[in-house]
Amino acid sequence: MNQFTASLWGDEAFSAILSQKSIPQIIAIIARDTSPPLYNICEHLLFRFFGSSEIAIRALSFAFFILAIFFVYKIGENLWSRKTGAIAAILTFFNPFFFTYAFEGRMYSLLALTVTSSFYFFLSRRWKLYVLTTAAALYTHHFAVFAILPQGLWFLKEYFFCKKKVAIQILKSFIAIAILYLPWVMPLLNQAKMVGTGFWLGTPTLTDFRSLVYKYLAEGIPHKLAQPALYLVLAAFVIKRWGKDVEKNLFLVFWFLVPIIAVWVISQKYQAIFFDRYMLYTIPAAMLLIASGLRKISLPILAGVIALFIIIDSFYFTHPTKRPFRELAAYVTESKRGDDYLINWNSAAHHLWESKYYGIPAPIYLSGDKLPYYVGTALMTEADTVSSLPQGKNARSINRIGVITSGPVEEVKLPGYTKNEVKQFGSLKFLWYLRIR
Incomplete structure (x- = not known):
């Protein structure tokens, strides 16, 4: 078992189900x-040629990840040298948080690719490609807009203090990006309204801010070596030659910190939207910073960082943490009888999309609760939720109810049924309940 073959989790399964539909x-x-x-359009095209297996889904994300690493190299080469580009690319490849999303069947590695390529074309002043990659980023994830903020600050710097001709080119590019994005403005506004009615994130604290920065620098995977890796990364920052190439360093600091700060501030004042994976595209900037302005002592420190990163990543790759839903589905398929009724228990999370992906018909049992606005809500049908168990004549033929949950077994209460059997699959549980006669 490895990260390519691990079971899909909820959001990945939702994406896979959605991507099997037509593009319209x-x-x-x-x-x-x-x-x-x-992302879903790309995944849809992948499915046409390679199918919708876990390996195919993760391979697409890994391909985007590799391309993102290529653009990290190109940025380092553009700003400094091939050596700097190579060191930055290696650091970014093995950065634990960045590494985890190389195997996530969602849009995050595509987001990293489009934003990183956007910054490369911005720096190299290839404006047409900059417009296309930035528009692609915006059509990948809404948080790409925060990547434009540091570019906007650079526009102001160019306009007021440097070359107005360059600033005008940047402004023209911004206008072109806005025009390309116009078709999605109304969907964006509607999505923002829906999220505002009840999203699942809480207001972040300063501790959350610091924790996210540390995650991005080295602590992206829980491991006993994560903290030593962080100390080495911080040491690399301390000894870096900050006084050399100040403008380049400032640009990368903007790229790394401005999106994080902007999202944190918005989460304080308006809707809480501060979540780690939404801004992972800032990680290459941090890795480029510590790969540049090196002193003699920097190389052994960076070698230590890379060594620790590799150990952490290797453990992660060979020890998937995603819930083993495929194994649960195999058990249910084998043990289910024709008159059994299956449900997903709505605990801290539900598993509707995994159930659908692995062919287990099990609607969410709400029992009066209202679902928060989760990813995938728009794909749900009336048949995907039930507020009561089968009653009257419908219940007479049902002797067993199977319950899928990752919450505590004790919280599952089914009126008229008693718990008979519990099967454990990692943190997943499958419960059989028998009808009380």
Whole structure:
């Protein structure tokens, strides 16, 4: 078992189910959900040629990840040298948080690719490609807009203190990006309204801010070596030659910190939207910073960082943490009888999309509760939730109810049924309940 073959989790399974639909259907459905459509269109095209297996899904994300690493190298080469580019690329490849999303069947590695390529073309002043990659980023994830903020600050710097001709080119590019994004403005506004009615994130604290920065620098995977790796990364920052190439360093600091600060501030004043994976595209900037302005002592420190990163990543790659839903589905398929009724228990999370992906018909049992606005809500049908168990004549033929949950077994209460058997699959549980006669 490794990260390519691990079971899909909820959001990945939702994406896979959505991507099996036609492109017009994908656009129509996701316009009522929480993200833009580019990743699902790419996944849809992948499915046509390679199928919708876990390996195919993760391979697509890994391909985007590798391309993102290539652009990290190109930025380092553009700003400094091939050596700097190579060191930055290696650091970014093995950065634990960045590494985890190389195997996530969602849009995050595509987001990293489009934003990183956007910054490369911005720096190299290849404006047409900059416009296209930035528009692609916006059509991948809404948080790409925060990547434009440091570029906007650089526009102001160029306009007021440097070359107005360059500033005018940047402004023209911004206008072109806005025009390309116009078709998605109304879906964006509608999605923002829906999220505002009840999203699941809480207001972040300063501790959350610091924790996210540390995650991005070295602590992206829980491991006993994560803290030593962080100390080495911080040491690399301390000994870096900050006085050399100040403008380049400032640009990368803007790239790394401005999106994080902006999202944190918005989460204080308006809707809480501060979540680690939404801004992972800032990680390359941090890795480029510590790969540049090196002193003699820097190389052994960076070698230590890379060594620790590799150990952490290797453990992560060979020890998947995603819930083993495929194994649960195999058990249910084997043990289910014709008259059994299956449900998903709505605990801290539900598993509707995994159930659908692995072919287990099990609606969410709400028992009066209202679902928060989760990813995938727009794809749900009336049949995907039930507020009561089968009653009257419908219940007479049902002797067993199977319950899928990752919450505490004790919280599952089914009127008229008694717990008979519990099967454990990691943190997943499958419970059989028998009807009380």
